[in-house]
Amino acid sequence: MKIAVTxxxxxxxxxxxxxxxxAACFVIVDGETKEWQAVENRQNRQATQGTGIQAARTIIxxxxxxxxxxxxxxxxxxxxxxxxxxxxxxxxAVQKTVSDAxxxxxxxxxxxxxxxxxxxxxx
Amino acid sequence: MKIAxxxxxxxxxxxxVAVNVAYILQQCGADVQLLDCDVEEPNAHLFLQPRMxxxxxxxxxxxxAAEDRCTGCGVCADYCEFNAITVFKSTVIIFPELxxGCGVCAxxxxxxxITETDRPIGVIEGGMAKGIRFLQGRLxxxxxxxxxMIRQVKEQAQAAAVTLIDCPPGxxxxxxxxxxxxxxxILVSEPTPFGxxxxxxxxxxxxxxxxxxxVVVNRCDIGNDxxxxxxxxxxxxxxxEIPHDRRIAESYSRGGLISEELPEYRELFASLWExxxxxxxxxxxxxxxxxxxxxx
Numbered sequence: 531m532k533i534a535v536t537x538x539x540x541x542x543x544x545x546x547x548x549x550x551x552x553a554a555c556f557v558i559v560d561g562e563t564k565e566w567q568a569v570e571n572r573q574n575r576q577a578t579q580g581t582g583i584q585a586a587r588t589i590i591x592x593x594x595x596x597x598x599x600x601x602x603x604x605x606x607x608x609x610x611x612x613x614x615x616x617x618x619x620x621x622x623a624v625q626k627t628v629s630d631a632x633x634x635x636x637x638x639x640x641x642x643x644x645x646x647x648x649x650x651x652x653x
Numbered sequence: 654m655k656i657a658x659x660x661x662x663x664x665x666x667x668x669x670v671a672v673n674v675a676y677i678l679q680q681c682g683a684d685v686q687l688l689d690c691d692v693e694e695p696n697a698h699l700f701l702q703p704r705m706x707x708x709x710x711x712x713x714x715x716x717x718a719a720e721d722r723c724t725g726c727g728v729c730a731d732y733c734e735f736n737a738i739t740v741f742k743s744t745v746i747i748f749p750e751l752x753x754g755c756g757v758c759a760x761x762x763x764x765x766x767i768t769e770t771d772r773p774i775g776v777i778e779g780g781m782a783k784g785i786r787f788l789q790g791r792l793x794x795x796x797x798x799x800x801x802m803i804r805q806v807k808e809q810a811q812a813a814a815v816t817l818i819d820c821p822p823g824x825x826x827x828x829x830x831x832x833x834x835x836x837x838x839i840l841v842s843e844p845t846p847f848g849x850x851x852x853x854x855x856x857x858x859x860x861x862x863x864x865x866x867x868v869v870v871n872r873c874d875i876g877n878d879x880x881x882x883x884x885x886x887x888x889x890x891x892x893x894e895i896p897h898d899r900r901i902a903e904s905y906s907r908g909g910l911i912s913e914e915l916p917e918y919r920e921l922f923a924s925l926w927e928x929x930x931x932x933x934x935x936x937x938x939x940x941x942x943x944x945x946x947x948x949x
């Protein structure tokens with residue numbers, strides 16, 4: 531199973547990015563082998579609107595079945611839910627890095643996101 | 654001749670200047686039309702009190718996909734500049750509130766399964782106000798996409814000797830849509846750091862569009878002289894200065910027209926217009942009277 535984690539830089543020990551649509555990058559981790567690969571989100575960070583939608587498409591295209599992030603907005607939530615991607619929320623006070631977040635998820639410590647956690651940002 | 658009133662910063666007096674210029678021109682017997690293109694909150698009608706005689710729905714195209722025939726190629730999502738459509742496997746998700754109705758998704762869909770229907774976004778209302786031809790766009794509450802609405806207001810406008818366009822604040826797409834095709838942009842600003850900062854952004858946008866501009870300094874006796882220094886550096890003429898006068902604020906708060914209620918300000922708006930005409934001609938444009946057959 532592939533897990534997408536939002537991070538400030540590409541890497542297993544890098545800091546988490548608490549945003550989803552405008553995250554710096556997505557670290558896509560293989561749940562079994564812990565093999566990982568980073569996908570930059572640079573173009574999306576420049577977009578004026580719909581970044582959550584585009585980010586959702588990116589991780590779905592990467593085959594992610596689980597997303598770990600700080601927040602998920604309403605439009606991203608709708609796309610991810612339609613694609614059956616399960617979403618989990620990190621606690622910035624507890625998990626600092628990608629590896630922290632994956633370990634916490636494996637231990638079942640992360641809260642599952644059942645509705646958008648923030649308002650949309652569209653103008 | 655088309656003249657736009659813009660500002661960058663909101664609340665600097667765009668509408669006040671636009672309605673008073675319209676009034677003065679009408680008083681001089683000119684054929685004037687005012688378009689309120691601040692479609693998120695049109696307010697020129699409060700001062701001109703038009704009697705509306707027509708109402709036209711404004712719409713944008715809304716795409717719909719026949720998902721049963723979708724191959725999931727994602728071309729529609731790749732081309733959408735606004736991230737309003739997304740595809741995974743053969744599920745198509747459309748966000749109408751983000752869609753500008755450009756039709757690029759339907760155009761490029763290789764399977765031709767995207768069709769477009771009209772979605773209402775607001776209303777265009779027209780009528781007469783104190784001898785001024787009046788037209789305004791009003792977006793429905795909750796709608797966020799202003800440019801198509803502004804475009805449709807401009808399409809509904811009639812030919813007139815002088816068309817004045819009250820623009821939305823800011824510097825993004827709605828402003829660009831409102832000022833394009835105009836002969837000159839009147840920038841109403843105030844001599845404060847905030848006013849100057851937003852003005853400088855608008856000036857940069859207008860430069861990009863190649864549109865000439867002049868500045869009206871509102872509440873000219875507050876703030877500092879940075880705005881004047883900026884205009885000198887940028888070679889932008891000051892068209893008029895409106896003082897910070899309590900009587901203007903009182904008239905405004907009642908929905909009054911300054912040039913109607915406070916006769917001493919008529920000269921100010923008349924001279925503003927003289928400066929506009931001089932600037933238009935200096936930039937190679939023609940004064941309104943030179944265009945025969947446009948006045949009705």
